Amino acid sequence: MNQIERRDRELVYISDDAVFEEQKIARRLTQRLNTMDRSDFDGIREVVKELLGKSDGAFINPPFYCDYGKHIETGKNFFANYNCTIIDVGMVRIGDNVQLAPNVAIYTAGHPVHPATRNTLYEYGIDITIGNNVWIGGNVVICPGVTIGDNTVIGAGSVVTKDIPSWVVAAGNPCRVIREITEEDRRKHYAGREIDDEAWEDIRRIQEEEKDPAKYPVK
Secondary structure, three states, rough: OHHHHHHHOOOOOOOHHHHHHHHHHHHHHHHHHHOOOOOOHHHHHHHHHOOOOOEEOEEEOOEEEEEOOEEEEEEEEEEEOOEEEEEOOOEEEOOOOOEEEOOOOEEEEEEEOOHHHHHHEEEEEEEEEEEEOOOEEEOOOOOOOOOOOOOEEEEOOOOOOEEEEOOOOEEEOOOOOEEEEEEEOOOOOOHHOOHHHHHHHHHHHHHHOOOOOHHOOOO
């Protein structure tokens, strides 16, 4: 197998000239993205669409960094805030309505632990999966091989080293489940504060227009 084939099978590989040629494509596109007029929202969307392997209405606030771009697949309405880094040696599959706060880092890449092996320049990439309706807080690090379930919130500053289930709030280093998300959370925002009547009526109207109760089932 060549090094690209090894990389794509989650085997250890070396970044040779063929690998670097693939990375050059993403580097040109991220350079373009990161030097654009920040108010050119339509232009940013177009570059993001060209950069990512699969997207549907994705928006990324520059600056943004990745190795390949084509290894990142996002669902509908993906949003990443400033200074996001996705090291997409492995595939990064992201569901619908996922929001990333500033400084989120998603790392599929890694290196052998033993220095003698690591110094041969062999490395690896293990896929990461993020479900639908997930909110990732600021300065979160997601490590290789992790799966995060649907409708989950990851608290700011967390380091996610293991899988996190659906419908939970999780935080910490290492990241752990703190509690489930329940129907009692539906009308809450920051620290248990209740959404005011005016905004709540508008939220109810928006949800009625969606007409998809299966999207957020009552637990």
